[in-house]
Amino acid sequence: MQNEASSVLNEFQQGDLNAFETLFRMHQRAVYGWILRIVRNPATAEDLTVETFWRIHRAHARFDPLHGFEGWSRRVATHAALDWLRTKRPEDELPADIAAPPCADPAISAEIRCKTALAFQRLPPKLRIAAILSVVEELPGKEVAEALGISVAAAKLRVFRALRLLRKDLQQQGITP
């Protein structure tokens, strides 16, 4: 089984389209889920999944089968999502799931949730990705750092900066955390 997987990775590295299709079908769900966590829009996540695998296919010769496919695909997906976030304006429409999230704390009104979501969209994309993966999705620091291609300390610093900027923005809107 492991030999078979290793053979697929080697064939993919050599540019074999069938091996690429096998990897696509094996990993598309994981890549889609990862991107969805960042962009929070199913249609965009589908488009970016295709974009990610296109980048993966284009870079097949640089792929190292010894390092595995999952981590590499996640890094490529993170960069594809980051590029998309850079082109998006903060005022763009909020994803549907933000409109009516489950409210665990009744003290937090819908208005505050909406303002928080908008303030979050105004953060620089690099900080936004770090915060969403670390704070919202509660992923371990190592996983976040690997996906972003930076050290754990740098990832923590990005999360801290994101939270600080978010607090400042909310305070300017009259919301005191």
Next chain:
Amino acid sequence: MNAHDEDRIKQLLQQALPPIEDDAEPERDLWPAMLQRLDAKPTPPPWFDWALLAGLVGLAAFFPASIPVFLYYL
């Protein structure tokens, strides 16, 4: 920012952006779209990019002192 503030911001953020479920999957088979993307011819860079590049090369050739300034703003 103290630990209390940090926790409160985290809580606000989690309320504003609820986590995505682990079993999320695409609504359609993406392989046909992937094949279409692979078959698409790469679009050549627009003429404006070439003009910009030529301008930069010209600037560097006639005013070499501008190179460090350009690199600083890069």
